[in-house]
Amino acid sequence: MGCIENKTTPANGSSARDFNAFEVMEPRLPLKTPVDRRNGRNVKDNDIPPEGVYLPNNNFLAPHMQSPEYVQLSTAAAITLGVMGGRMYGCECTRCLNLLLTYPEGCRANCAYCGLARHREADRDYADRNFIRVDWPAVPMAEIVDIVAKDPDASQFHRMCISMITHPRSEEDTFTVLKQWTDRIDPEAIPVSILSNPTTMTREDVRKTRDLGADIFTVALDAATPEIFDRTRGKGVQSPHKWSKYWEILEDARDIFGPQKFGAHIIVGMGETEHEVLDLVQKLVDLGGHSHMFCFFPEQGSLMDHLPATPRDQWRRVQLARYLIDYREVRVEQMRFDELGRVVDYGIPEHELSSVIDEGIAFRTSGCPGKFRDDISACDRPYGDSPPSDIASYPFQPKKKDLRKIRRELDIPVRVE
Ligand code: SF4
Numbered sequence: 001m002g003c004i005e006n007k008t009t010p011a012n013g014s015s016a017r018d019f020n021a022f023e024v025m026e027p028r029l030p031l032k033t034p035v036d037r038r039n040g041r042n043v044k045d046n047d048i049p050p051e052g053v054y055l056p057n058n059n060f061l062a063p064h065m066q067s068p069e070y071v072q073l074s075t076a077a078a079i080t081l082g083v084m085g086g087r088m089y090g091c092e093c094t095r096c097l098n099l100l101l102t103y104p105e106g107c108r109a110n111c112a113y114c115g116l117a118r119h120r121e122a123d124r125d126y127a128d129r130n131f132i133r134v135d136w137p138a139v140p141m142a143e144i145v146d147i148v149a150k151d152p153d154a155s156q157f158h159r160m161c162i163s164m165i166t167h168p169r170s171e172e173d174t175f176t177v178l179k180q181w182t183d184r185i186d187p188e189a190i191p192v193s194i195l196s197n198p199t200t201m202t203r204e205d206v207r208k209t210r211d212l213g214a215d216i217f218t219v220a221l222d223a224a225t226p227e228i229f230d231r232t233r234g235k236g237v238q239s240p241h242k243w244s245k246y247w248e249i250l251e252d253a254r255d256i257f258g259p260q261k262f263g264a265h266i267i268v269g270m271g272e273t274e275h276e277v278l279d280l281v282q283k284l285v286d287l288g289g290h291s292h293m294f295c296f297f298p299e300q301g302s303l304m305d306h307l308p309a310t311p312r313d314q315w316r317r318v319q320l321a322r323y324l325i326d327y328r329e330v331r332v333e334q335m336r337f338d339e340l341g342r343v344v345d346y347g348i349p350e351h352e353l354s355s356v357i358d359e360g361i362a363f364r365t366s367g368c369p370g371k372f373r374d375d376i377s378a379c380d381r382p383y384g385d386s387p388p389s390d391i392a393s394y395p396f397q398p399k400k401k402d403l404r405k406i407r408r409e410l411d412i413p414v415r416v417e
Contacts, residue, residue, distance in 0.1 A: 019314040019342065020296065020307075022228070022271035027112035027237055027303040030119035037121050040104030053083050054127060054138040062125035065138050067101040067169070068176035071162075072127065072136035073144070074098045076382045080156055081147055083139055089388040090396045095158040095370045096379040097148070097190075100165065101173055102127060102138055107165035109199070110239035111222070112232040112303035113267065113296065116165065117239075120301055130300060132384035141177055145184050152189035158370025159378035160190055162214075164197035166240065171205050175212060182213035191215045193368045193379075195265070198249035199241050206252045216368045217253040218292065220265040221246055224272035224280050232270060237303060250289075259288035263368070268318045269296035269310025273341025275332075281322045282332040290326055292367045292377070293319065295385040295392035312409040315392055316363070317343040320410065323362035324348065327375045363406055365393040 036042060043062050050063035050070065076094035078084035088094075106126030110118045115131040127138050148155055162177055164170045178192065193216040194209045206217060223229035226243040233241045253262035264284055268277055281291045295315045298305045321343050324330035334347030346353055356362055361375055370378025386392035391402070398406065 018311050019274070019340070020269040020271060020310055025228075025269075025271035025296075025304070025307055027232055028306065030110055030117075030237060030303060031122065033119065033122045040106060040121065040126060043104035043125055043127075050138070050140075052140070052143070053078075055084065056128040056135040056137060058124055058128045062104070062127040064104060065127060066103045067173040068141060068180070070102055070138050071141050071144070071177060072100040072102045072138045074100075074132075074136060074381070074384075075134040076380075077157075078137045078139070081139075081144065083143070083147075084137055088382045088395075091380070091382055093156045094380050094382060094395070095156065096367070096377075096381075097144070097157045097160040098163065098379065098381070099141075099144075099161065099177065100131070100136055100163045101167065101170055101177070103165075103167055103169070105167070107167060109166040109233065109241060110237045110303075111241070112237045112239075113222070113270065113299060115299045115302055117237075117302060119237075119303065124301065132294075132381065133297060133299065133387075134384065141180055145180055148190065149184040152185045155190060157190055157378075158372075159193060159368055160185075161193040161195055161368065161379060163195040166197050166199055168200070170197055171201060175208060178209060178212045178214060187213045187215060193218060195220060196249060196253075198246045201249055203249075203252040203256075206249060207256050210256055215257070216261050216263070217257045218263045218265060218368070219246055219250045219253065221250070221280075222265055222267045222294075223270060224266055224268070224277040228271050232304070251287075254287055254289060260290070260374075262288075263290040263292055265292045265294060267294045267296050268315055270304075273337075274314065274318050274321070274343050275337045275341035277318055278321050278325065278332045278335070278343070281325050285325055290366075291322060292379070293322055293393075297385050297392070309386070310392070312390070312392070313411060314342070316406060316409045319366075319393075320353075320357065320362050321346060322366070323375070324356065326366075328356065357407065357410070358403060360394070360398040360403055360406075363394050363398055363402075365395055 048063040050065045077097045079086045080093040107116045115129050192214045194214045229243045233239050284291050296310045336345035338344050365380045367377035367379030380395040382395040
């Protein structure tokens with residue numbers, strides 16, 4: 001427990017609106033899906049054969065594509081791989097090849113903040129749904145492997161990641177996609193992470209991903225507390241996930257993958273206090289793992305698209321404190337929080353804090369490491385949690401002008417010890 005004066009959340013969360021309070025962050029309820037749109041029925045009934053790369057377009061009926069033959073990949077990964085044109089603000093490429101399993105019936109869960117959620121089958125075919133603010137083109141897995149296998153050592157990708165979704169076939173297809181990759185591409189050249197779906201997984205499944213060549217296993221807890229988890233991805237939105245099952249698989253990952261080789265995703269700003277999320281960060285570090293942070297953004301079409309994005313000052317405080325806990329051996333107990341659970345003291349002398357801020361790494365996207373250094377994520381997810389005009393997670397090294405903005409957002413009352 002950190003030193004806290006009085007940890008409560010204001011009734012309306014609006015006094016300074018510098019954080020997203022629990023009471024404000026209530027998802028809307030999913031509506032009923034018409035029968036003819038359920039389970040990807042229109043895509044399966046029309047059965048249009050796919051032809052190569054599919055770029056999402058909600059004006060056509062999506063072709064009938066499914067894993068393991070097809071996977072979706074982030075817009076940034078598609079541009080970097082060369083299967084799609086485009087440029088990204090501030091970065092030449094992404095360092096992580098993020099893959100997503102795909103099926104006409106899509107993800108069977110209904111997480112309130114997610115663009116892939118089941119309730120969206122009412123208005124959009126699965127392959128056309130936006131996820132973390134971008135489109136996900138669908139590409140034959142064999143084509144991806146062919147491109148990267150030509151020269152893995154020279155690839156711009158420092159890591160590949162398979163994102164499982166909630167689907168009865170997701171374990172088997174993850175094994176197939178992983179094997180297809182490691183049969184041709186040495187994981188020493190491009191290591192592989194698994195972003196798991198604990199709801200349908202067993203301990204044996206976790207072990208199998210390691211045996212097939214994955215080196216990091218992550219669990220998308222997403223919510224920082226059990227109450228927020230239930231409200232946003234459990235029974236609150238008719239979704240199947242359970243906090244206890246996510247922790248069971250996270251602990252399996254710790255046992256099987258070992259220290260520094262497992263982690264959890266957490267979305268900041270869905271109603272938790274800063275103290276609550278940083279307590280969770282500390283718990284993960286104490287277990288031997290890492291936290292990968294996302295700033296809440298109201299994804300268009302999701303059940304939380306009417307809610308405010310995380311204010312930048314809340315996000316910056318949590319980003320900075322999380323970096324200190326994860327990489328600078330500062331403990332949450334050394335930090336001090338105000339009566340609303342906000343960080344008011346980071347627990348280290350001002351000059352040390354200043355040099356961490358000026359180094360800028362704390363404000364970059366967090367995730368599994370690449371080839372630069374342990375605290376620089378390969379998974380840079382360009383603009384996955386904010387627009388380029390108001391960056392939350394920097395997909396590039398922040399420049400001087402960025403750091404000036406970050407300092408303004410932080411407005412830190414630093415103490416000299
Ligand atoms: S399980 Fe993952 S992909 Fe499916 S709705 Fe939830 S967050 Fe989205």
